[in-house]
Amino acid sequence: MIEVESVRRRYGGFEAVKGISFEVRSGELFALLGTNGAGKTTTMDLIAGFGRPDGGSVRVLGCDPYTERSSIRPRLGIMLQEGGLPPDLTVTESAAMWAGTLTDPRPVAEALEMVQLRHREQVFVRQLSGGERRRLDLALAVMGRPSVLLLDEPTTGLDPESRRNAWQMVRGLLAGGVTVLLTTHYLDEAQELADRIAIMHDGEIVTSGSTAEVVARHPARISFHLPAGVRLPDLPGLQDQVPEPGVRAEHVALRTRDLQLTLTELLIWARRHDVELAGLDARQASLEEAFLAVADTEKVPS
Template structure:
């Protein structure tokens, strides 16, 4: 995907307090035009508050937020036609049908997509005469998404968009988001599904207790964490010194059992290990090697926060 270097969303040193609780404490990040940027974090990390600041629902107590060069709170009227927003709760009138809800929302927009087109995008054409209160939770989320893209937004804000969706609907939503990205739409996404971020995000940030702990591409974030090699050794067999390990291991194991090596140089460590095993005719039972994952990076952030 080709993106430019100009920021569609720029958050710099943003702070937001509710009474005595500071939900966002100096958050900074940039979302480039045409990319998908994912905000991840534990419950209460400040993701939704940050999203609210970007959407213009509140203004930061300190710092700056800009969307397409505008202050989203002070210049909401100018910016609103260029934004699509999907909240965690849509709040649609329960007695309207699906098509009536979309038509009502289209009436507030300057250049909406045809209602039938957008309902087809989220696979709700067969449910267009059903009242909102009769929809399942997943169908309501799909309707919320339809309304968010109805106005052909330049920037799309998605707050937990696939919560409550079945796996097939989640995959369909991913494909829809990819198509929007291909058309040049910029997407800021919050999600609890790490595989969703790994599938879609060009870059991401992991938040904890109101601050951004780590940010970058998925590869950059994951690279800060060690790869793993697991296997079982026969009793009494000692391990050699291996390069790249994160911790020292006992050289002789008292009994047959699993060994887990954490290494910063997976290929080098694995090559040395296999060479040693071949030379000494040692079977590495259940051998498995894999790089770090986004889940491990996320859990490390959460674990460090809990220890703090």
């Protein structure tokens, strides 16, 4: 549904996007993550047809979104970071105005109900909170019954309940066959919704795949308190050196590429030697750790 191939984009002497490639399959949600200034919004603008890449190609529904925008516009929904709606129109007037630009719009009341704004339909846009404006932007993005939906930071400013409602709405759209490209700074949002993700840094895609695949490229962690005077054995699968315990209870933090193997050997050893591992905690790496590794400019395997 979306194909990005070796795309580059310059602004004067600054290269914002440096030859990235990815595809978004029919009916999936693909999340584009990255640090501030990584190139996410520039990439989204090129896919929306707001600009032409300086190198490479972009295809949406088989068409060039810049030169063939009229062909894909009826099937494309777009939610930008800033909606820019006229402040002196009411919510209903804004939605009706937008519906007039669409080929087969949802009824205004239906679109507003999807984002829980029916009770605010006669309120002026200037009187809406920031979160309510984002919800109105989302309503307009889905009003045209899109096949492809581009969401650029859609839940910024939303309270937790509104975020959950937005997630539920997006899940419903996915279940109906809509393809979604999402940018977000909320890692829990990407982990909750995305089939696949890509993490950008400095104009490049550093790592991509399913959330599980991206997280699996980082070591798991085991931590506990070791009694004074007790020394750990050599354990399999460790990435880091085992800390030497001191004369008092020592907090030990291990990193391993094989959590099950390392943890099994640790527990067997502790049972055989009657050692209590106080505060034992074992967990796989998180998406946050994968993201922070990119933010720290660490290059992880793709």
